[in-house]
Amino acid sequence: MTNPFININEGSGILVGNLSSLGGAFIPDNLPHREEEISQMSRLLGSLMRNTRPSNIMVYGRTGTGKTSTTRYVVKMLTEATRGSVMVSYINCQIYDSQYSILITLVNFFSRSEEEHIPLSGWPMDRIYAELVRRMQESGKFLLIILDEIDKLVAKGGSDSLYVILKLADDTSAPCSSIIGITNNTSFTESLDARVRSRLNQESLLFPPYDANELKDILAYRTNGLLKEGVLEESAMNLCAAIGAREHGDARKALDLLRIAIDISVRDSKEKVTEVEVISARDRLEVDILRESIRSLPLHSKILLLSCVVTQEMGQRPTLTGEIFENYCNICAELGYQSLSSRRIGDMLSDLDDTGLISSKIQSMGRYGRSRLIQLAENGELLKKYLLEEDALSSFRGRKLGRQVRFKIGDEESTG
Ligand SMILES: Nc1ncnc2c1ncn2[C@@H]1O[C@H](COP(=O)(O)OP(=O)(O)O)[C@@H](O)[C@H]1O
Numbered sequence: 001m002t003n004p005f006i007n008i009n010e011g012s013g014i015l016v017g018n019l020s021s022l023g024g025a026f027i028p029d030n031l032p033h034r035e036e037e038i039s040q041m042s043r044l045l046g047s048l049m050r051n052t053r054p055s056n057i058m059v060y061g062r063t064g065t066g067k068t069s070t071t072r073y074v075v076k077m078l079t080e081a082t083r084g085s086v087m088v089s090y091i092n093c094q095i096y097d098s099q100y101s102i103l104i105t106l107v108n109f110f111s112r113s114e115e116e117h118i119p120l121s122g123w124p125m126d127r128i129y130a131e132l133v134r135r136m137q138e139s140g141k142f143l144l145i146i147l148d149e150i151d152k153l154v155a156k157g158g159s160d161s162l163y164v165i166l167k168l169a170d171d172t173s174a175p176c177s178s179i180i181g182i183t184n185n186t187s188f189t190e191s192l193d194a195r196v197r198s199r200l201n202q203e204s205l206l207f208p209p210y211d212a213n214e215l216k217d218i219l220a221y222r223t224n225g226l227l228k229e230g231v232l233e234e235s236a237m238n239l240c241a242a243i244g245a246r247e248h249g250d251a252r253k254a255l256d257l258l259r260i261a262i263d264i265s266v267r268d269s270k271e272k273v274t275e276v277e278v279i280s281a282r283d284r285l286e287v288d289i290l291r292e293s294i295r296s297l298p299l300h301s302k303i304l305l306l307s308c309v310v311t312q313e314m315g316q317r318p319t320l321t322g323e324i325f326e327n328y329c330n331i332c333a334e335l336g337y338q339s340l341s342s343r344r345i346g347d348m349l350s351d352l353d354d355t356g357l358i359s360s361k362i363q364s365m366g367r368y369g370r371s372r373l374i375q376l377a378e379n380g381e382l383l384k385k386y387l388l389e390e391d392a393l394s395s396f397r398g399r400k401l402g403r404q405v406r407f408k409i410g411d412e413e414s415t416g
């Protein structure tokens, strides 16, 4: 047999650079069409050059509008310019989602060696706070805290979860610090209580979506030197830009599409990257995202989603939450899981709504009060296929489903 890896290695030879430079971890040297935002943010942080504390800043904008990259780009230049007098701690609140874990991260950020690290649990909050203040004082540096995806922190812990971190910035007995909060959720601060909001939102920056032309420039810039001359068809790039623009001006989407399209051309030993590969890339990306978002759901959300699918299959749509709950209990019984209370299930339906897998609306049922109606946001067949791929659900056969199913089967028999 000829070695199969040799072919993979060769590919089509259209690639000159490294495709991973289009991935999310790569920070480009330039950010076309973010000049305005860069200069605004630099102006706001500029007081640090005069040793004055800058205001806290909130950065808003839809996903993929360059908030994270622009902020990191600006603070990188800031640390260079301030020659070590400013320490920047970047914290992703999707990972560090409590003020406890954030404070520990900050304290350990000031550790000079592993031995100085404080343990991840066991210390009370006020001790961690005091230790952080002590270490900041000792370092004599200004601390700039970037809380990316800050909405995740508040979603979990409410306004209170920002309290201690804001206190750090306001505490006159503590050395100076400021916060940059970043969020995709433009109505995020509305959920905060007024005191927290006004302290966090001293300045705000809104990142507008990129339009198709801007995305084209970004793609051209990011693919410069990546491929052999003439390989990347302009129409392919235009299509990626158009799709990214339609998805609320999302540069990440446009870049992902192009990266996958190029990858497909390389693997299929094509000479060019055309619209055809972009369309395959789009299909692949959508399937991947859907599968991934299902995979990452907690067990009972998976069961609940499966119940939404089968309940919708059974009859009228949109579907009533009561029926979904009933089928959820039946599926739990069939698979041998203890079902959760209807209240918990109500909360989990809201979470599924947030992930975009279902959509729900409240409808008045006249004198019966109000009820929530649920509709699947994705193709039910596809959802079911991915759900049943999960080990925890794979033995599902629908043996204990509600009366509608039996009714439907009876119906079919009588007509057949
Ligand atoms: N103006 C730009 N120029 C080049 N690449 C960009 C630009 N804006 C965004 N990107 C790229 O798009 C992707 C998404 O940007 P990111 O900053 O993570 O967006 P957000 O944080 O707003 O979701 C990243 O890979 C980033 O490098």
Ligand SMILES: [Mg+2]
Binding pocket: 067, 068, 069, 148
């Ligand atoms: Mg981001």
